[in-house]
Amino acid sequence: MVVAGASSSSSSSILGIASGFFSRALHSSKTSSGPPTAVHGIHVFHCPDVVGIVAKLSECIALRGGNIHSVDVFVPENKQVFYSRCEFVFHPARWPRDEINNDFMKLSKLFNAERSVVRVPYLDPKYKIAVLASKQDHCLFDLLHRWQEGRLPVDISCVISNHVRSPNTHVIRFLERHGIPYHHLPTTPRNKREDEILELVADTDFLVLARYMQILSGRFLESYGKDIINIHHGLLPSFKGGNPSKQAFDAGVKLIGATSHFVTEELDSGAIIEQMVERVSHRDTLQSFVQKSENLEKQCLAQALKSYCELQVLHCDTNKTVVF
Amino acid sequence: MTLLRRTAYSSSASSSILQIAGTFFRAPHSSTAAVAGSTYGVHVFQCPDTVGIVAKLSECIASHGGNIHSVDVFVPEDRRVFYSRSEFVFDPARWPRVLMDNDFSNLSKFFNAKISIVRVPDLEPKHKIGVLASKQEHCLVDLLHEWQDGRLPVDIKCVISSNHERAPNTHVIRFLERHGIPYHCLPTSPGNKREDEILNLVKDTDFLVLARYMQILSGRFLDSYGKDIINIHHGLLPSFRGGNPSKQAYDAGVKLIGATSHFVTEGLDAGPIIEQMVERVSHRDNLRSFVQKSENLEKQCLGKAIKSYCELRVLPYELKKTVVF
Numbered sequence: 333m334v335v336a337g338a339s340s341s342s343s344s345s346i347l348g349i350a351s352g353f354f355s356r357a358l359h360s361s362k363t364s365s366g367p368p369t370a371v372h373g374i375h376v377f378h379c380p381d382v383v384g385i386v387a388k389l390s391e392c393i394a395l396r397g398g399n400i401h402s403v404d405v406f407v408p409e410n411k412q413v414f415y416s417r418c419e420f421v422f423h424p425a426r427w428p429r430d431e432i433n434n435d436f437m438k439l440s441k442l443f444n445a446e447r448s449v450v451r452v453p454y455l456d457p458k459y460k461i462a463v464l465a466s467k468q469d470h471c472l473f474d475l476l477h478r479w480q481e482g483r484l485p486v487d488i489s490c491v492i493s494n495h496v497r498s499p500n501t502h503v504i505r506f507l508e509r510h511g512i513p514y515h516h517l518p519t520t521p522r523n524k525r526e527d528e529i530l531e532l533v534a535d536t537d538f539l540v541l542a543r544y545m546q547i548l549s550g551r552f553l554e555s556y557g558k559d560i561i562n563i564h565h566g567l568l569p570s571f572k573g574g575n576p577s578k579q580a581f582d583a584g585v586k587l588i589g590a591t592s593h594f595v596t597e598e599l600d601s602g603a604i605i606e607q608m609v610e611r612v613s614h615r616d617t618l619q620s621f622v623q624k625s626e627n628l629e630k631q632c633l634a635q636a637l638k639s640y641c642e643l644q645v646l647h648c649d650t651n652k653t654v655v656f
Numbered sequence: 657m658t659l660l661r662r663t664a665y666s667s668s669a670s671s672s673i674l675q676i677a678g679t680f681f682r683a684p685h686s687s688t689a690a691v692a693g694s695t696y697g698v699h700v701f702q703c704p705d706t707v708g709i710v711a712k713l714s715e716c717i718a719s720h721g722g723n724i725h726s727v728d729v730f731v732p733e734d735r736r737v738f739y740s741r742s743e744f745v746f747d748p749a750r751w752p753r754v755l756m757d758n759d760f761s762n763l764s765k766f767f768n769a770k771i772s773i774v775r776v777p778d779l780e781p782k783h784k785i786g787v788l789a790s791k792q793e794h795c796l797v798d799l800l801h802e803w804q805d806g807r808l809p810v811d812i813k814c815v816i817s818s819n820h821e822r823a824p825n826t827h828v829i830r831f832l833e834r835h836g837i838p839y840h841c842l843p844t845s846p847g848n849k850r851e852d853e854i855l856n857l858v859k860d861t862d863f864l865v866l867a868r869y870m871q872i873l874s875g876r877f878l879d880s881y882g883k884d885i886i887n888i889h890h891g892l893l894p895s896f897r898g899g900n901p902s903k904q905a906y907d908a909g910v911k912l913i914g915a916t917s918h919f920v921t922e923g924l925d926a927g928p929i930i931e932q933m934v935e936r937v938s939h940r941d942n943l944r945s946f947v948q949k950s951e952n953l954e955k956q957c958l959g960k961a962i963k964s965y966c967e968l969r970v971l972p973y974e975l976k977k978t979v980v981f
Binding site (some may be wrong): 338400406409410413443506514567569570571574582583584585586587589603604606607608609611615617648649651652653 | 681730732735739778892893894895896907908909910911912914928929930931932933934938939940942964972974975978979
């Protein structure tokens with residue numbers, strides 16, 4: 333500050349340098365006037381592999397004054413496919429948001445990319461999600477609390493449940509306090525309320541099944557068309573289907589786990605995003621199996637959502653993921 | 657050491673000090689009486705649960721001058737079964753081995769025990785084992801090295817291999833020759849699993865280890881052999897039973913792979929699990945690294961299971977499970 337003041341009376345060359353250096357410092361400190369000058373961006377890219385992709389992507393960013401902070405590139409051994417994820421900082425004044433889209437779009441066409449997504453968390457709207465849950469609360473709670481603490485960078489459009497919750501329950505009061513609609517849509521074997529759900533979630537970017545116990549039909553998945561992330565309380569592919577804790581308990585395993593994965597038409601079979609385990613022994617009862625499992629489910633789902641929102645999860649082959 | 661020197665010093669002091677000193681420094685002598693000797697024993701017990709078992713077991717040990725160092729007791733929530741494992745030190749002069757067997761046998765009858773085993777590693781022969789392997793060597797080699805390092809307290813009676821001929825100048829063959837362990841190559845065919853010959857070769861063993869043995873042992877074999885058989889499965893059971901679980905896991909896109917050691921029963925890869933271990937995998941892993949990580953886990957998992965078994969830590973629990981103390 334003092335030097336800047338002093339430099340106002342110095343030669344123009346020092347001023348030039350000083351104002352550049354200190355103005356950036358001034359602006360980057362928290363003031364009420366506008367955003368910081370340097371902004372984070374993330375770009376993910378998935379295309380057929382050729383020589384020169386990294387060169388072109390990085391050149392594109394550098395030409396606009398963007399500074400790359402992190403790059404993950406992955407080309408599988410036996411397939412000519414290219415995956416990358418780039419984190420960079422840039423100045424929106426030098427590289428306006430819509431121009432970023434255009435520039436990457438050109439590269440996307442040049443390389444015939446299957447996927448090219450750029451995201452600037454500071455400038456872009458948060459991901460809009462809907463959360464589906466049934467009777468079990470723990471994943472839903474944990475998700476809502478993380479969201480409240482700012483650790484889940486999403487916009488929760490609504491919560492949909494086939495289980496009724498009375499007005500004075502923690503979940504309902506929480507949702508009311510935050511103005512998030514709660515829709516109770518009880519299902520029957522014949523009526524899964526899928527059309528109503530589709531309508532409620534039409535505007536969302538992806539769905540989260542937080543221990544939602546209904547199976548979504550192929551028709552629903554096609555109509556919705558976007559990603560759906562599920563948490564399964566078992567270490568897939570072991571113990572698919574219902575009550576995996578009891579299945580595990582009866583099987584005498586020494587490790588139990590949870591799996592978060594994308595939803596496909598087949599039950600508990602979509603591409604896996606994250607898995608976590610914990611040890612169990614003869615001293616565990618069914619109750620402690622369930623408790624350990626619930627703890628794992630919360631962490632595993634949270635980790636999957638965090639990775640997904642940070643564009644770290646890419647589909648790979650038919651049933652796998654790249655998770656940078 | 658320090659105690660003995662002090663005793664020598666105090667012998668020249670006054671009688672009152674001597675008396676006090678004597679009381680205090682009687683320690684070396686009383687250490688051989690109060691401290692219960694230094695032979696180490698392990699006792700495991702399984703019986704219907706009732707009040708007073710721990711009291712009687714511990715009294716039995718204490719009344720013979722044994723000093724209990726460790727006790728694990730487990731009674732499940734919902735079943736009236738009692739499991740315990742005690743480690744103790746004792747003086748064989750005070751409690752001879754044969755008497756010990758009798759004493760525990762009495763308790764066993766008293767409580768109608770299903771299992772009552774006492775083991776004194778220093779006084780008894782080591783567990784005699786037969787090791788069965790096929791082409792994949794890593795578990796066999798690791799087992800042999802652990803044994804050579806004294807970390808696997810067993811007596812390897814023989815190594816039996818299906819199908820795979822090992823030439824005389826291979827590491828395994830030279831190792832076995834050096835240590836005088838017979839190697840039997842018994843090639844199998846779909847019609848002939850050579851089970852009778854195997855039974856003959858292993859009839860003197862206490863248990864068998866299948867170290868990536870790729871043949872399925874029939875129910876008849878299991879009945880005839882009658883003793884425990886420990887297998888290592890290169891997958892996290894019950895996922896990926898059967899052949900090539902690494903490839904199954906790779907194709908399934910899992911983020912964790914594992915190994916499972918378990919008792920062999922007639923169902924393939926279905927017996928009670930003893931130990932499981934995992935490691936993380938990611939998109940950066942190829943099939944080869946899946947296999948490498950898996951092999952590493954198999955070695956550790958099998959090694960741990962065998963050690964636990966030899967230390968009498970593994971007890972059958974219900975139909976399909978184990979207690980592992």
